[in-house]
Amino acid sequence: KPHPLNVILCLPPSLPPSLPPSLPPILPPSLQLSVSSSRDAVLQLSVFDHREVQFDNFSSCSVNWLTSNYSLLSLPSHTHMGLVDSHTPSSHSRLHGRQVLRAHDQTGTVTITVALTPAQDSWATPLTASVHLRLVEDVQWDKRAITLYNHPDVTENLTLVQGSGHFLVRLQDRELANITYLENSNVVQVSPLRPGLSSILAYDLCLISADPAVTSISVSDITDFQIDFVDIVEVDHSALVRVRVLDSNRQPFLHRYLPLMQLKLTPSSPIVTVEHAGPLDSVSVGYRVSGQTVGVVSLHLSAVDSSGSVRTSSHKQLQVDNQS
Incomplete structure (x- = not known):
């Protein structure tokens, strides 16, 4: 009676050149692979004895x-399994x-099964192995670029x-x-240290991808400062002043930084x-200026x-001016 054999399916043990060398190992084939x-996708087949x-x-x-699902992963009719030699340390x-x-650009789960049959009747039934795959889109950031106010109390997610x-x-x-x-939540918290520009790179440890996901931070x-208002107000009336604070790109900071x-x-x-008068939109705060006496006054904004x-x-x- 022949000894049982083991057939193992896994992803090839290779990583794209863009990834750093000190990465955790690929998940074992008993789990769902992405x-x-x-x-x-490329699957690797290895055969072991008892x-x-x-x-x-x-x-x-x-x-x-x-x-199990040809609409997710199919077997190309013109491509057959290749045989690859690899060398052990010895x-x-x-x-x-x-x-x-x-x-096929579709997400979902699929099971790939391989059956191994000998040329001679070495064992009664084909040996099989399966691997469960989860097809996913490439990782992306929820924001392509962010600007942070340089302050120790600022944290952006x-x-x-x-x-x-x-x-x-x-x-x-x-x-x-x-x-x-x-x-656990795939959230990256960013806290500024000094003014400048840089990028945050995210490498997917399970997908073979040419480029990491990149977001720019400033x-x-x-x-x-930007101060907008109607330059005439009547006595006992008021005018709304809209205020914005500009960053190094002359773009307004988000109003949550303004306090x-x-x-x-x-x-x-x-x-x-x-x-x-509180926030007016995502980048502006308001002040209400009320006229008391006829005359000319200047307004200026200060910030710390x-x-x-x-x-x-x-x-x-x-x-x-007096009321008309």
């Missing part, structure tokens, strides 16, 4: 491949089978979407910000009063930056 839904010693050669056997040659599976769920995250310029990767101090700047709109004389220095805007004039 593969790309947009790129063809002592878990790999056979040097199984080319005399007939090998049949099956897929330079001993071992034979592996390599089968290409065609992807970025989320990785799609992909296998197993990622390596790296910031190119580690002096620009601190990043914390929360693996850390900026206060560069300028950290201790903004203050100051008139040059008491012929008007100023009240805070992360170093404690006070930054001020240019003065803009407002005329207060």
Whole structure:
């Protein structure tokens, strides 16, 4: 009676050149493996005896491949399983089978089964092995670019979407910000350290992909101010002043950063009063200026930056007239 044989399916033990060398091993084939839904997959076949010693050669056997869902992964009719020799540390040659599976840009789960039949009646029934694959889209960031205000109380969350769920995250310029990767939620927390530009790269540890997912981050101090209002207000009436604080790209900071700047709109004389009106949109806050006495007054905005220095805007004039 022949001893039982083991047939093992797995992903080939290779990683793309763009990935760093110190990565965790690929998941064992007993678990569900993630593969790309947009790129063809390659499965590796190895045959072992009852002592878990790999056979040097199984080319005399007939090998049949099956897929549970041809719309997810199919077997190309013109492509047959290839046989690849690999060498052990002792330079001993071992034979592996390599089968290409065609992807069709569809996500989902599929089971691939292989059946091994000997050329002679060495055993009664074909030996089979299966692997469960999850087809996923390539990983992406929920934001392609973000700008952070340079302040120790600022933390921005970025989320990785799609992909296998197993990622390596790296910031190119580690002096620009601190990043914390929360693996359970695939969220990356970014806290600024100094002004500048950099990128965060996310490598999918389970997918063979040419390029990592990249998002750009900018850390900026206060560069300028934008103050918009109607330049005439009547006595006992009010006008709304819209305020924005600009970053190094002359784009407005998000309004959730503005409370950290201790903004203050100051008139040059008491012929008007100023009240805070709260956020007006995602990048603006408002102040309501009420006329008290006829005359001309100038308004300027001040802010305190992360170093404690006070930054001020240019003065803009407002005329207060009698009611018409």
